Amino acid sequence: MNQPKPFYHPLTSLTWRGLALGAGLALAGCSGTKFIPENDKLYTGSAVSVKSNYPIPNESALTAELEAVISPKPNTSVLGLRPKLYFWHLGEGKSKGLGKWLADKYGEAPVLLSQVDTQRVKGLMTNRLYNNGYFAGPEVQSLIKAKGRTASVDYVARVQRPYTIKEIHFPERDTLIDRDIRKTQAGSLLKVGDPYNLNTLINERARIDNELKQHGYYYFAPDYLLFEVDSTQHNQANVYIRVKGSIPRRADHPYILNRITLNTKYGLTDTTETTRPIMYRGYRYVPDEKVFKAKAITNAVFLYPDSLYRRRRHDQTLSRLMSLGTFKFVDIQFRPARQKPDSAGYGFLNSTVRMTQLKKKSLRAEFQLVSKTNGFTGPGFTAQFRNRSALRGAEQLIVNLVGTFERRQGVASNTDAGSQGFGANSIEVGANAQLLVPRLITPPLPFLDVRLSNSDFQPRTIFGAGYRYVERRQFFQVDYLNLNYGYSWKTKITNEQELRPIDLQYARLAKTTDDFDELRRRRPFLDNSFRQQFIPASSYRYTYNNQVYEQRRNQSYFSGQVEVAGNLASAVSKLMGTEGKIFGQEYSQYSRFDLEFRNYYRVAADPTSGNRFATRVLVGLGLPYGNSTVLPYLKQYGIGGPNSVRAFAPRQIGPGRYEPTDSLQRSTSFYDQVGDIRLEANAEYRQDLFPFVKGALFVDAGNVWLVNNDPTRPGGQFALNSFFKELAVGAGAGLRVDVQFLVIRLDYAVPLRTPYGGTGGNAGRLNLAIGYPF
Secondary structure, X not given: OOOOOOOOOHHHHHHHHHHHHHHHHHHHHHHOHHHOOOOOOEEEEEEEEEEEOOOOOOHHHHXXXXXXXXXXOOOOOEOOEOHHHHHHHHOOOOOOOHHHHHHHHHOOOOOEHHHOOHHHHHHHHHHHHHHOOOOOOOEEEEEEEEEOOEEEEEEEEEEOOOOEEEEEEOOOOOOHHHHHHHOOHHHOOOOOOOEOOHHHHHHHHHHHHHHHHOOOOOOOOHHHEEEEEEEXXXXXXXXXXXXXXXXXXXXXXXXXXXXXXXXXXXXXXXXXXXXXXXXXXXXXXXXXXXXXOHHHHHOOOOOOOOOEOOHHHHHHHHHHHHHOOXXXXXXXXXXXXXXXXXXXXXXXXXXXXXXXXXXXXXXXXEEEEEEOOOOEEEEEEEEEEEEOOOOOOOOEEEEEEEEEEEEEOOOOOOXXXXXXXXXXXXXXXXXXXXXXXOOOXXXXXXXXXXXXXXXXXXXXXXXXXXXXEXXXXXXXXXXXXXXXXEEEEEEEOOEEEEEEXXXXXXXXXXXXXXXXXXHHXXXXXXXXXXXXXXXXXXXXXEEEEOOOOOOOOEEEEEEEEEEEEOHHHHHHHHHHOOOOEEOOEEEOOEEEEEEEEEEEEEOXXXXXXXXXXXXXXXXXXEEEOOOOOOOOHHHOEOOOOOOOOOOOOOOOOOOOOOOOOOHHHHHOHHHHOOEOEEXXXXXXXXXXXXXXXXXXXXXXXXXXXXXXXXXXXXXXXXXXXXXXHHOEEEEEEEEEEEOOOOEEEEEEEEEEEOOOOOOHHHOOEEEEEEOOOO
């Protein structure tokens, strides 16, 4: 049988060969070797290894320290390609045009082997080895490895056994400063038997200086300490700590605070005091009684007349005064007291605390596009009035007027209950006020220091009240009232706690439509959640956030909250014989627990880099009990939307594997698809693309469940053996325009799995939002 011969078209063959050749040339160009001079090579980096016949303590840290001195840094490479070199070549020899702009913006000149000074690098490495105690003739060798048009340089450090610390000697003179240095010995970073390390000595010097600053040595400096190292046999060394003999006279003795002036109305142009000072609590106080009472300021000052100067109290005073929120600038000046001579080896300092005020009252208004996690989007406005010392005690009074007109995304308004627009439009207007008092207002308790004297941050008592009117067109009108009272305090810059003993919320269902009444009749859980809307709650929240340390490569955030409601009301109602009601009003009774954990890992060592992995886990549990079978609607969990599982609309999924079936269920699913339990996880990789533009790849998963079974939502109850299979999963990519003060985010996500099976048709969803999702 004759077999048909394969058909080759000459043009087709040439075309593929041309494309292959073009791709090869493009790859060669992007690899950077095309732009290297004939007599040179492209430098691709270096490797460092440390060799010894003896164990090497902290070998990884030592290797990293040696790697840090290598220069120059090679060109940026991604999978062997160097596109920045290609951009650089586009602008070569040009003074203007697109090629010049691309070269200046994204280009990078080639780093050549001829630019590598191996002798200098080896000298720096030898110095670092000495700093780590390798005094016995360390040797560093370099080896050039050439491969085609590229070359790398390997460095090998050969060392003997490092010197270790045999003895530590603190100053032995019988002087005041030597005695005070000896008192710090218990906290020394130097340990007998540890390898000699210059960085440890530098840190020890800073530690001693800090200890002296806490004991009055205002004018002492770390450079006034000297370390003498005397090598002995068997690779050991004795370390002697000395105070230099040439330090200034004022640095060798501690100081006591003499006169302290508090100036609350200092201006940057002031040269003299225009207000006569008064004496208050031992302070020389320059008053501004129209704004502040003296007590409010002195309560935030931790420098005391006739006390020893302590840097801790100095820094604490600055932080406390700034955290009042009423001052633009605060600084503290110290000068020797001229009219009070030294006594018993102690000097005296006069101090002036200068405070520049912010405007006492301010008014701000803004119009905005509101985008909520429940899917409602629309224009809004906020007007805010702030009084920074409402009661002349640095109390901040904040009054907000808010209003929004919103429309739920993806639906059209229609009075027909069977349409997708049921309750799609929303109007909200309201007012709320907060009074932030910069102290803890609480009865005296034996275990509580209401000043939190060891904290750098001003504790606050918070009083709040608010009213909000909400109208869901063709659905209902609700009036919301809230009153709260609580405390907020920080013991560290990373930790914050908030306790609200009283957090009352009341919702009055003012007007309903026949459609909504029918929906409540068919959904008993919905009727209960809207009826039980008096919420007498108490809560406690703890937050840990180390993102304030911007240099850290790995950052984390944790928030945990416990909220209980109705327990006290239940006890009162039993005493009154009106179980289930208090003062004729039904109340909600439940406990709710919320946990949130986030982690941010920066891929690059450069702290300015935005390339990082961001992850988040959310866990929520609400337990209705007593006279409640369901959580109040305000407290129930929903999932989906631009800040949640982004492949699904807000409240499109859950509870559990429940899926609306008939037209009414689908049109009102926004109110059905909520639950008492939430589990959500998000992972996102963020990449810098261009200035102010970032990209992202992400995966989201989560769902909500019911604690108690609801026959109208089959499959919605949580079950330990099946919840994992009921997680909705989505993935996608996004772009973010980040200009520091504003982030505009565009995410496109595709569902990968729905709780009730399948992928939901793989219909992608575009999310436009403000800010990062987490």
